[in-house]
Amino acid sequence: MKKNNNNTVPGDAGPVATSGVRTEVTGAEALLKALVEEGVDTIFGYPGGAIMPVYDKLLDYSDSLRHILTRHEQGAAHAAQAYAMVTGRPGVCFATSGPGATNLVTGIANAFLDSVPVVFITAQVTSSLIGTDAFQETDILGISMPVTKWNAQVKNAAEIPEVIARAFYIARTGRPGPVLVDIAKDAQFESMTFRYSKCTYIRSYNPANPLIGRDIESAAVMINHAERPLILAGHGVIISGAVAELKALAEKGGIPVAVTLPGIPAFSHDHRLFAGMLGMHGNYAPNVLTNRADLIIAAGMRFDDRVTGNLKKYAPQARVIHIDIDRAEIDKNVRADIGINGDAREVLTAMLPHIREKKREEWIREFRILDRTENEKVIKPETEPGKGELKMGEVVKVISELAGRNTVVVTDVGQHQMAVARYYRFTDSNTLVTSGGMGTMGFGLPAAMGAATGTTDRPVIAFIGDGGFQMTVQELGTIMQYRIPVKIVLLNNSFLGMVRQWQEMFFNSRYASTEMVNPDFVTLASAYGIPARKINRREELKEATSEMLASEGPFILVAEVSRIANILPMVEPGASVSEVTLTYSSKS
Amino acid sequence: MKQEFTITLFSENHIGILSRITLILTRRQINIESITASESAVSGVHMLTMVVRTTPEMVQKISRQIEKVVDVLKVFVHTSSEIICQEMALYKVTTRGLMSGSMIGDIVRKYHATILEVTPEYMVVEKSGTRAEIKELLSLLEPCGVLQFVSSGRVAVTRQVKELNAYLREMDEAHRTRKEALEFYN
Ligand SMILES: Cc1ncc(C[n+]2csc(CCOP(=O)(O)OP(=O)(O)O)c2C)c(N)n1
Numbered sequence: 001m002k003k004n005n006n007n008t009v010p011g012d013a014g015p016v017a018t019s020g021v022r023t024e025v026t027g028a029e030a031l032l033k034a035l036v037e038e039g040v041d042t043i044f045g046y047p048g049g050a051i052m053p054v055y056d057k058l059l060d061y062s063d064s065l066r067h068i069l070t071r072h073e074q075g076a077a078h079a080a081q082a083y084a085m086v087t088g089r090p091g092v093c094f095a096t097s098g099p100g101a102t103n104l105v106t107g108i109a110n111a112f113l114d115s116v117p118v119v120f121i122t123a124q125v126t127s128s129l130i131g132t133d134a135f136q137e138t139d140i141l142g143i144s145m146p147v148t149k150w151n152a153q154v155k156n157a158a159e160i161p162e163v164i165a166r167a168f169y170i171a172r173t174g175r176p177g178p179v180l181v182d183i184a185k186d187a188q189f190e191s192m193t194f195r196y197s198k199c200t201y202i203r204s205y206n207p208a209n210p211l212i213g214r215d216i217e218s219a220a221v222m223i224n225h226a227e228r229p230l231i232l233a234g235h236g237v238i239i240s241g242a243v244a245e246l247k248a249l250a251e252k253g254g255i256p257v258a259v260t261l262p263g264i265p266a267f268s269h270d271h272r273l274f275a276g277m278l279g280m281h282g283n284y285a286p287n288v289l290t291n292r293a294d295l296i297i298a299a300g301m302r303f304d305d306r307v308t309g310n311l312k313k314y315a316p317q318a319r320v321i322h323i324d325i326d327r328a329e330i331d332k333n334v335r336a337d338i339g340i341n342g343d344a345r346e347v348l349t350a351m352l353p354h355i356r357e358k359k360r361e362e363w364i365r366e367f368r369i370l371d372r373t374e375n376e377k378v379i380k381p382e383t384e385p386g387k388g389e390l391k392m393g394e395v396v397k398v399i400s401e402l403a404g405r406n407t408v409v410v411t412d413v414g415q416h417q418m419a420v421a422r423y424y425r426f427t428d429s430n431t432l433v434t435s436g437g438m439g440t441m442g443f444g445l446p447a448a449m450g451a452a453t454g455t456t457d458r459p460v461i462a463f464i465g466d467g468g469f470q471m472t473v474q475e476l477g478t479i480m481q482y483r484i485p486v487k488i489v490l491l492n493n494s495f496l497g498m499v500r501q502w503q504e505m506f507f508n509s510r511y512a513s514t515e516m517v518n519p520d521f522v523t524l525a526s527a528y529g530i531p532a533r534k535i536n537r538r539e540e541l542k543e544a545t546s547e548m549l550a551s552e553g554p555f556i557l558v559a560e561v562s563r564i565a566n567i568l569p570m571v572e573p574g575a576s577v578s579e580v581t582l583t584y585s586s587k588s
Numbered sequence: 589m590k591q592e593f594t595i596t597l598f599s600e601n602h603i604g605i606l607s608r609i610t611l612i613l614t615r616r617q618i619n620i621e622s623i624t625a626s627e628s629a630v631s632g633v634h635m636l637t638m639v640v641r642t643t644p645e646m647v648q649k650i651s652r653q654i655e656k657v658v659d660v661l662k663v664f665v666h667t668s669s670e671i672i673c674q675e676m677a678l679y680k681v682t683t684r685g686l687m688s689g690s691m692i693g694d695i696v697r698k699y700h701a702t703i704l705e706v707t708p709e710y711m712v713v714e715k716s717g718t719r720a721e722i723k724e725l726l727s728l729l730e731p732c733g734v735l736q737f738v739s740s741g742r743v744a745v746t747r748q749v750k751e752l753n754a755y756l757r758e759m760d761e762a763h764r765t766r767k768e769a770l771e772f773y774n
Contacts, residue, residue: 141604146611150658153603170658201763203756204600204661210762328652331645 027157048096051123077107079450098136113437117171149177169199174207220354226295235262236300242345258286285370313576412444412468442471622741673744685732
């Protein structure tokens, strides 16, 4: 058989950190050994025929590798992603061939769009059967190709260490992302000599470009001359660990900082230079003032359409400095006057000495003025209504006030996600796990599980809608089995709220298939032995939150919130970011 | 304005690389006018030559996305003036049709074509040249009865002097110095 190039790496710098003596093992064991070498301690997964040799060997590795059996492969994928997000190390996820592998696809795509390193291991049918439509054979390499950073198939046990080493290296370096390794069943049984060296170089892959001093200096000159600069901080700032550098830059230059949804905790919401969230349901000031700014400094963000609104009317007065580790992002959606292709932390560090100290009080005042308008028209009525039905905003605000600063906040997708993004006060980096690029309903519950598994010293609170909760509700079984101490806040409006809002605003309130008849969630929780409490009055809110926070293990707080309510402000589809809708009166 | 670009890319010969690259183009609805896969002058390195019609902005975006693919070593985008390129065509023509005029001499002398096979029924003519030249010969042969016609994708070499090997050396070198720098600071 012709060897493929998984095996022979032309130009490879050679083994760098070879460890351990040669030992004769099966392919299945080689996989587990490789994971241990990569520092893996937790695997989320689900067994099946083709992956049984690996699961069998897992029993022998239970001291070093903890396996969490989820209730669906999608749950395992989301959990592994959240685990990676809170630990900063690649998540690992196992699934069997065929349906096991295809069940992962949503989770892989979600990790791909949010640049999270996850190593997916799928089993494949015996190599002689590959391509024959064998039982439980799917072409997972082909299926996952558009949503992985890299993928590979292994048919010989001997290839396993090197392919796994590459998988980890590719997943976590450069712009991180999911990778998938598909291992044929016979390769899991086959014996081989195990030796491991971590991958440190792949000739065809350039994770980070060296900085070009000239670009850094011209960017600094541009910043120093700008009167109304605005920093847009994205997930990349958190991934590269540039939170302190971002703060230093903002403070030295007196520059307001706006954030994207995944970039929310990149800048403390208590800071006087915090301008708020950008985009469709973002804050009023940063959206409107994007179009007043004379300079946009975008760091680790990619000008997603949910952020930019109508591109033709986006930031017309501004020159653009775009810092991103992925060169393909520069000039993709918004043309950069200076594109700096590099790691956000390296770039900001290099830039800082060239930045002149400035106050820019006039410019910052413009934000405060618009903030006051938003506060009066939207924020106050939503977070301190005082009367009427319970609102999502007030629930989020109370919990935010009572929870510790280091709490990991997880969300699902929909109105409640936007309520959290808008009304939860994030002060510490790396405290938000949400589905940004893909907007995957059903992400919240398994992600909360993954986050809580990855961090034992930080509380995890998940805000989930009644729709999304029921998409992956089976994971309550996993939470029960492993006593995972997640606090779940179920914001129940008995509607697919976000879609209902669009129906109200853009489809004449024709509520086609968005109303939900729900089970009694407290009874459901009790079937899983998970303590739960339902509230619908604001008088109970603080006390119920305290009960939840004080509880030892998992807890579900069901908040019955207003059925018909809208998330505002809103940059409507096709509108410019400066044409924000601040108020909208419900017709129903 | 749309124009013709030749994208030449070098990759490790990794299974699936072709799919990854065409996915990038099909998502953007860019038609591949021709594609040729071959070995390159560097052993183990694969070369793909694609011809696309699109705008200069778009070709820059897609070439960056292609270069991002882990197993892709280097992507070059060229306009027609920056490359020397050829395509090759085979024409299977009825012998009766071809013999009826004084065409054979013309074909060989004027079009620099070669006759590969002659049978009582058909003759096979081969020609390399530009797309336009190949088309011209096709229309000339058409009245004689063309039984089959096939043409290859474009193959191209660049006018620039720096060769792939030099880039590969640079990449290895950059890695080495970066590693040394890291070791120095650690
Ligand atoms: C898997 C999936 N299917 C459909 C959608 C479209 N969608 C976006 S938000 C939403 C409604 C979410 O309803 P719910 O979970 O109750 O949360 P709410 O908006 O009411 O807070 C839907 C259906 C989606 N984002 N993901």
